[in-house]
Amino acid sequence: MLSRKAKYGIKALSALARAPFGTPVQISTLAADEHIPHKFLEAILLALRNHGLVRSKKGKGGGYELLKPANQITYGEIIRILDGPLAPVPCASVTAYVKCSDCPNEAACSVRRVMKHVRDAMAGILDHTTLAEANVSLPASPAVAEPLRTQRIRRKKT
Amino acid sequence: MLSRKAKYGIKALSALARAPFGTPVQISTLAADEHIPHKFLEAILLALRNHGLVRSKKGKGGGYELLKPANQITYGEIIRILDGPLAPVPCASVTAYVKCSDCPNEAACSVRRVMKHVRDAMAGILDHTTLAEANVSLPASPAVAEPLRTQRIRRKKT
DNA sequence: TAGTACCCTATCAATACGATAGGGTAAATG
DNA sequence: CATTTACCCTATCGTATTGATAGGGTACTA
Numbered sequence: 094m095l096s097r098k099a100k101y102g103i104k105a106l107s108a109l110a111r112a113p114f115g116t117p118v119q120i121s122t123l124a125a126d127e128h129i130p131h132k133f134l135e136a137i138l139l140a141l142r143n144h145g146l147v148r149s150k151k152g153k154g155g156g157y158e159l160l161k162p163a164n165q166i167t168y169g170e171i172i173r174i175l176d177g178p179l180a181p182v183p184c185a186s187v188t189a190y191v192k193c194s195d196c197p198n199e200a201a202c203s204v205r206r207v208m209k210h211v212r213d214a215m216a217g218i219l220d221h222t223t224l225a226e227a228n229v230s231l232p233a234s235p236a237v238a239e240p241l242r243t244q245r246i247r248r249k250k251t
Numbered sequence: 252m253l254s255r256k257a258k259y260g261i262k263a264l265s266a267l268a269r270a271p272f273g274t275p276v277q278i279s280t281l282a283a284d285e286h287i288p289h290k291f292l293e294a295i296l297l298a299l300r301n302h303g304l305v306r307s308k309k310g311k312g313g314g315y316e317l318l319k320p321a322n323q324i325t326y327g328e329i330i331r332i333l334d335g336p337l338a339p340v341p342c343a344s345v346t347a348y349v350k351c352s353d354c355p356n357e358a359a360c361s362v363r364r365v366m367k368h369v370r371d372a373m374a375g376i377l378d379h380t381t382l383a384e385a386n387v388s389l390p391a392s393p394a395v396a397e398p399l400r401t402q403r404i405r406r407k408k409t
Numbered sequence: 410t411a412g413t414a415c416c417c418t419a420t421c422a423a424t425a426c427g428a429t430a431g432g433g434t435a436a437a438t439g
Numbered sequence: 440c441a442t443t444t445a446c447c448c449t450a451t452c453g454t455a456t457t458g459a460t461a462g463g464g465t466a467c468t469a
Contacts (some may be wrong), residue, residue: 094252097426097427098426105363119445119446128355130427131429132429134331135447149446150436150437150446152435152436152438152444155436155437155445155446156445181252182258195286204259204261204262204385207377208253211376211377214372214375215369215372215373218365218369219365222365228418249346254458255457277414278414288460289460290460291460293416294459296415297415297416307414308468309413309414309467310413310466310468310469311413311467313411313468314415315412
């Protein structure tokens with residue numbers, strides 16, 4: 094199940110992708126436009142920033158903007174950041190494998206085999222669907238935003 | 252995420268599929284063999300029974316057995332019974348559609364469109380993977396991401 | 410009719426989820 | 440410099456779900 098957190102995150106990033114290049118969008122604007130609780134959105138954008146998907150600009154005229162072109166940001170990476178691994182079971186995850194404690198013979202586990210298949214199908218879609226494709230009328234982003242300053246990137250295990 | 256409940260259910264049904272035809276298997280046996288808490292398994296089998304996947308026989312020599320051939324029981328129907336709809340978001344579900352309260356324009360919602368796609372991919376696998384197929388490839392050829400389908404089953408609503 | 414094994418209701422700890430509160434801090438502007 | 444703006448951080452909180460357990464009740468069969 095896609096959490097509300099991830100859903101909000103995708104919607105917010107989509108909104109950022111629609112915004113004119115180089116103009117930060119404020120949290121308040123995003124929250125109002127996309128019907129997302131303000132404080133909740135704050136936490137979501139913070140996570141996305143710590144993972145290098147967006148950057149923030151403080152002070153008057155500040156806000157958030159994408160760090161990469163919209164066609165280089167996939168649903169898969171957004172969901173992994175906000176919801177964790179795609180795989181229905183941890184033992185079928187590629188990016189965050191964890192052995193099942195109750196499974197004596199993993200190679201013979203049919204659940205794992207089927208769920209690995211499901212995971213691959215999901216990843217095949219989500220890792221190849223970008224914000225740009227989801228937004229039909231999107232101005233082609235010519236360049237990657239240049240960093241204002243060094244921002245801390247906090248990696249979470251996915 | 253596949254719940255433990257659904258995982259247990261699949262494992263239990265797989266065990267029933269391996270049992271000789273016409274001989275009920277007791278809950279205690281299933282619980283011990285598959286490492287499932289006894290009482291938890293009881294609730295799971297009850298649900299599966301109420302949905303017509305298995306039948307139970309009381310008294311001495313009683314237990315559970317499949318009501319249909321193993322190649323006619325899909326992962327999809329087991330998971331839907333025990334975990335609910337496959338779709339990552341309710342508004343993308345085919346069998347249990349629910350409108351999102353915060354979504355003003357569903358036709359334009361990119362999240363819904365992508366998740367519908369994901370749902371279809373998941374259903375395509377899970378509704379065409381049966382207990383019989385999962386049990387076959389135990390000995391050789393492990394962990395190759397190969398389609399598991401061998402038989403197609405007609406289903407009413409998708 | 411005794412014993413087996415399913416059947417039902419209730420409870421419970423742990424966790425995750427969604428959301429909110431309140432203040433702190435960096436940066437732009439006059 | 441001072442002020443405003445808007446991000447940044449920590450803590451909390453109610454609710455729902457999950458996974459599991461307990462204790463009997465009841466139907467069926469040998």
